[in-house]
Amino acid sequence: MDQFSALKAFCRVVDAGGFSAAAAGLNVSHTVMSKQVRQLETRLGVQLLNRTTRRLALTEAGQAYYERARRILDELQEADLAVSRHHAAPRGTLRINAPMAFGTLDMAQWLPRFMARHPELKVDLVCNDRFVDLIEEGFDVALRLAREMQDSSLIARRLARTATMLVATPSYLARYGTPAAPQDLAHHNCLTYTLVPRPHEWEFNGPDGSRINVAVAGSFQSNNGIALRSAALAGVGIATTAAFIVHEDLAHGTLVPVLPGYAMRARALRGVSA
Incomplete structure (x- = not known):
């Protein structure tokens, strides 16, 4: 029964x-x-x-x-x-984890509009550049900028794509020369973004569609895109960065694109939940 x-x-x-x-x-x-x-x-x-x-x-x-x-x-x-x-009508507290650069630079522009559409919702935004355990640390969703998802047990939805590019100051390029091809990066101080301890390799798509992998090295690396931008602005070297981090610098000319004819692999912005 x-x-x-x-x-x-x-x-x-x-x-x-x-x-x-x-x-x-x-x-x-x-x-x-x-x-x-x-x-x-x-x-x-x-x-x-x-x-x-x-x-x-x-x-x-x-x-x-x-x-x-x-x-x-x-x-x-x-x-x-x-x-x-x-x-x-969503209500309660939404706990979000986001990368430091994206959370402080990009989310700050659209998050107020999101909250205005959902006035009964409170947002707790935590920004850091480490992988978090969503369940153990009590996050409802994490935003990730990555080419691939490493944990297949999570539910991920692609929200947008962001271009990855190389930038440097005009003064750095005037002093050390402007690379004409990816192979020329071997003679430059390359500022690298890293999350794993392995030799740094930048991947490009050439004008003819060919794929080019180049091993690079430099005096500075960080897991924080804002730190790489600051080092590039100081003229330390050529940095790899998400385009949204440096779009104002490019508009003002304080940073310029390096190897614009060679596209780097874009990163996807994903919303990730358990």
Whole structure:
């Protein structure tokens, strides 16, 4: 016996004032409703309803059971409505983890508009440049800028793409020369973004569609794009960076593209949840 279905059937019979009316409201037979209530009485070991040919009445035990059962069903309905309202209009606190550069530079521009559309939602934004355990650290979603996802157990949705490029100051290029091909980077101080301890290799697509991999080295590396931008602005070397980090520098001419004819692999912005 499905006790929950039998409980609902019992409450509907009481609310409707009889088996026939309850059965018609659910578009089932009188026999089905009667059987469910009898099974419930058998399981409980008590009679819940006094039945006659003309009327139906609750026994004392049936009255006590009905009052509690009714509260259970009403609370369940309220829980369903609360979830539906939450889905229709997000509320509560949304904990987001984002890379430092993206969280401080790019999200700062569109997050206020997002919050204005969802006034009942609070946002807790944590920015860092390390991999986090979403469940252990209590994040609802993480934003990731990566070419590939390393953890296939996570649910990831691609939201956008961001170009990756090389930049340097005009003064650095004037002093050390402007690379004409990726192979020329072997003679330059390359500022690299790293998350794993391995030799740095930059990958390019040539003008003819060929793929070119070049090993690079330099005096500075960081897992933070803002730090690489600062080093490039100081004239330390040629940096690899996401385009959104340096778009204002490029517009003002304080940084210029290096090897613009050779495209680097773009990174995807993904929303990741457990």
